[in-house]
Amino acid sequence: MAKLLQLYLMFSYFRFKEISSTQKFLMEQSFCQTPLICMADSQTAGYGQQGRTWNSPVGGFYCSLRYFLPYKSSLCGGLTQDLALTIVKTLDPEANFLKLKWPNDLFSKGEKVGGILVESLPHKDNCLVIIGIGIDLFNLGEVLGLMTNDNLLNLLAPNLFNCLKNWEIQPYIKDFLSWEKYDLFFNQTVELQNYGDNFLISGIDQKGRLIAKKEEKINFFSNTRIVIQ
Numbered sequence: 362m363a364k365l366l367q368l369y370l371m372f373s374y375f376r377f378k379e380i381s382s383t384q385k386f387l388m389e390q391s392f393c394q395t396p397l398i399c400m401a402d403s404q405t406a407g408y409g410q411q412g413r414t415w416n417s418p419v420g421g422f423y424c425s426l427r428y429f430l431p432y433k434s435s436l437c438g439g440l441t442q443d444l445a446l447t448i449v450k451t452l453d454p455e456a457n458f459l460k461l462k463w464p465n466d467l468f469s470k471g472e473k474v475g476g477i478l479v480e481s482l483p484h485k486d487n488c489l490v491i492i493g494i495g496i497d498l499f500n501l502g503e504v505l506g507l508m509t510n511d512n513l514l515n516l517l518a519p520n521l522f523n524c525l526k527n528w529e530i531q532p533y534i535k536d537f538l539s540w541e542k543y544d545l546f547f548n549q550t551v552e553l554q555n556y557g558d559n560f561l562i563s564g565i566d567q568k569g570r571l572i573a574k575k576e577e578k579i580n581f582f583s584n585t586r587i588v589i590q
């Protein structure tokens with residue numbers, strides 16, 4: 362009960378059994394600086410990165426948050442990674458079963474089990490960020506136990522809120538080094554999309570850029586993907 366109250370005090374909360382997309386719903390709400398949260402048990406038109414369909418049957422976790430940041434979205438680099446870190450640290454502090462694949466994927470036992478989508482709406486010199494989180498609870502039941510969507514949200518929301526609150530004044534990842542502990546490919550040689558070459562994955566920097574080495578040269582990437590063989 363105390364946790365629920367905490368959630369309602371932090372965000373204005375919209376809860377649906379079914380919706381087209383929690384992300385689209387928050388995009389369409391009129392401008393306000395109050396943080397908003399929207400959660401649904403299923404989505405009929407859920408979407409992910411590059412507009413790909415996000416299958417959203419009952420039994421998964423589908424939630425979006427909307428937050429006002431007092432600067433332009435060009436400063437938001439790294440927010441996705443900071444939120445991803447916040448989620449895995451909350452659910453698996455010892456990194457026993459959750460991993461991260463840069464830039465925004467949650468993995469468990471070698472399978473993608475979740476993703477984060479950060480979109481932004483400019484507003485004068487500020488922006489609204491809309492953060493969509495989808496988690497495949499079917500594949501995580503074994504490790505998370507019988508957790509309802511509402512329980513999961515109550516667990517995640519305070520920490521996501523604190524993360525966003527920090528970004529209001531410090532738009533970078535303070536604890537970027539902890540990415541290594543969760544990184545699915547840390548210290549492994551992988552192929553990077555559009556570079557057709559192999560690089561040694563070496564973590565992320567404070568703006569969420571992928572650090573990858575080639576012949577001792579350190580490279581920073583914002584726009585690539587790790588190719589899974």
Ligand code: BTN
Pocket residue numbers: 381382383384385404406407408409410413415422423424425465466475476477478492493494495496
């Ligand atoms: C990804 O492509 O990996 C990110 C997927 C994000 C899906 C979530 S589910 C809740 C929210 N509503 C949507 O339509 N998309 C996001």
